[in-house]
Amino acid sequence: MARMKFICDAERCIECNSCVTACKNEHEVPWGVNRRRVVTLNDGVPGEKSISVACMHCSDAPCMAVCPVNCFYRTDEGVVLHDKDVCIGCGYCSYACPFGAPQFPSQGTFGVRGKMDKCTFCAGGPETHGSQAEFEKYGRNRLAEGKLPACAEMCSTKALLAGDGDVVADIFRNRVVQRGKGAEVWGWGTAYGSRQAGQPPQGGKS
Amino acid sequence: MKRHFLSLMCAAAAVAALAGCGEKVQTGHAITGDAPAYAGSGSNFTAPGWKAGDRTSWEQETKARMLYGQNEYTRIR
Numbered sequence A: 001m002a003r004m005k006f007i008c009d010a011e012r013c014i015e016c017n018s019c020v021t022a023c024k025n026e027h028e029v030p031w032g033v034n035r036r037r038v039v040t041l042n043d044g045v046p047g048e049k050s051i052s053v054a055c056m057h058c059s060d061a062p063c064m065a066v067c068p069v070n071c072f073y074r075t076d077e078g079v080v081l082h083d084k085d086v087c088i089g090c091g092y093c094s095y096a097c098p099f100g101a102p103q104f105p106s107q108g109t110f111g112v113r114g115k116m117d118k119c120t121f122c123a124g125g126p127e128t129h130g131s132q133a134e135f136e137k138y139g140r141n142r143l144a145e146g147k148l149p150a151c152a153e154m155c156s157t158k159a160l161l162a163g164d165g166d167v168v169a170d171i172f173r174n175r176v177v178q179r180g181k182g183a184e185v186w187g188w189g190t191a192y193g194s195r196q197a198g199q200p201p202q203g204g205k206s
Numbered sequence B: 001m002k003r004h005f006l007s008l009m010c011a012a013a014a015v016a017a018l019a020g021c022g023e024k025v026q027t028g029h030a031i032t033g034d035a036p037a038y039a040g041s042g043s044n045f046t047a048p049g050w051k052a053g054d055r056t057s058w059e060q061e062t063k064a065r066m067l068y069g070q071n072e073y074t075r076i077r
Helices: A018-027 A064-067 A092-096 A109-114 A132-138 A151-152 A165-179 A186-191 B002-021 B053-069
Strands: A006-009 A037-041 A049-052 A072-074 A080-082 A158-162
Touching: A006 A049, A006 A165, A006 A186, A018 A037, A018 A151, A064 A072, A064 A080, A064 A092, A151 A158, A158 A165, A158 B053, A165 B053
Parallel strands: none
Antiparallel strands: A006 A158, A037 A049, A072 A080
């Protein structure tokens, strides 16, 4: 199986924030923490675009590279997760991440000892799948339930796609062919390599 | 005096040796990843259509959710 990836189709995103709401509800994320957020580029100017941003689970994740306690790991599905029992809350990952994904809550379950919190691609963490400990630290584990991330499955316009990188790239490519525009995917090259979604591989990162 | 010093040295060596027994193994961290997603979670809300532990059925289930849940071009044709 290929890696799990996110694509946000800026031609479709209507800035409704349902992805943000779905994420917060699914994982019971506390106030002040947004694992996902919607960013609008050129707000108020004709041609403005909105994109939904969270951890992209990069192929060559900079957070993994800079973490001094090496609390990050990658699952078989290519999802970048971290162990909150190892995290020391130093914030290096926050500086390294090009998407601003790492969050540092200060209260509640997530705030214990200032652990970093971020999108898990709804894949939980290193605790036993489906356990209460996993839910309290990392949120619900939808992948282990045979589901995809709540943000993408809740997206009303299907702007946000999540799943096997090859499949979501095919879906996106088909859209671009049908509408004849909007081939650019914000963040794709930064997260997964220089080639655009749906283009044939040129070696290197997938 | 010399005998007293020797016995003190032996006691110190014994204490040092015993202290080693109480040390916990320090391997830094040992995250090698957790159980694969297809192992399932035992949740009552598990999606029907696949069997926990069966990687192929999990992949088919998630792929079907992508193709039929996120791609309207396949849903309307």
